[in-house]
Amino acid sequence: MTFNRPEVLNALNRQLVDEALDAVGRLPRDTRVLVLRGAGDKAFAAGADIAEMQQRTLWTDLDFGPRRELARRLEDAPFPTVAALNGFALGGGFELALACHLRIASDSAKVGLPETRLGIMPGNGGTARLARLVGQARALQFILLSEQIDAGEAERLGLVNWVVPAKQFDERVDALVERLVQLPPVATRAVIDCVTRGGGMTLDQAIENEHRWFQICLASPDKQEGVAAFLEKRRPEFSGV
Incomplete structure (x- = not known):
């Protein structure tokens, strides 16, 4: 499944999230693996659509439910879900990656939860899932300071499973899928x-x-x-x- 808004670094607006949620809901029962990736070679998903977010307040937050539901379905899927990080994975995009079971990253990828720069915080499981992976102290540092880290550091911290050369990214993702579909x-x-x-x-x-x-x-x-x-x-x- 591809987030296809490369002109805005695959930013997650309501339409894109609804389409992704619908696609996941229509997967056949015999699905063996689901790979999420971003269109183009610059980003997996660079967070929420800021223009759309400008209109969001506590009272107009009704459209955030589908984002949480999408993350839950990725996490609860009975087959492996894989985030293929081919570039920036920031904010809500990184939160969806954290909800996946496995993450493979290009060596050009960068990840982060920069929401505090906008006066807000992660709102789709980022605080909870990140803390479970790297511990409370590191999660607080990462989120409060809006840190962005490269793929190598993300692998060292256990945030991604594999880092591969950008030129071999598609080939290595395909090889991983081939291994996963052969599992019982x-x-x-x-x-x-x-x-x-x-x-x-x-x-x-x-x-x-x-x-x-x-x-x-x-x-x-x-x-x-x-x-x-x-x-x-x-x-x-x-x-x-």
Whole structure:
């Protein structure tokens, strides 16, 4: 899925968010992976549309619901969601990237949450998701000072999983997708659920959730195929059914 407003660095206006939310809602049930990226080679998404934001107040904030819903759907998806950061990922754009399960960045990418420069703050999960990834002190520094960091620093902090040369970006994204689509769907869904939801559970609850999913995996056709392929020394062909 591509944010296609390159003339404004793929800034997120209401129409773009609504279209993205509709596209996610229409994905087939057998979807194996979803990649988000920005059109052009300058930006993933450079935040909210400032011209549109100028009209937003507490009383006209009704259009922010779709942005939160889009982030939740990316985070709760039963298949891997990947943010492919091919340039600037700022503000609301970076918040959507943080909601994805995985992030791959071009070595020319820059990320940040610069909202305090506008007299506001992140409003779509940026404070919560960033703090969970880098800790409270670093998140406060990052947000309060409106810091923008390059892809290498983002990788060092654990904000992105991979940094690749800009000239190889498309090739490396395609290679990652190829690996992800070959994963067993049931086990993939199980791992995503356990890891993303486990942080909000007690240790006992998280282990119990893991055990429940482990039982589901054991009873799945994917387990039968995986074991058979291992014994027969061939590549498994997982169906997820």
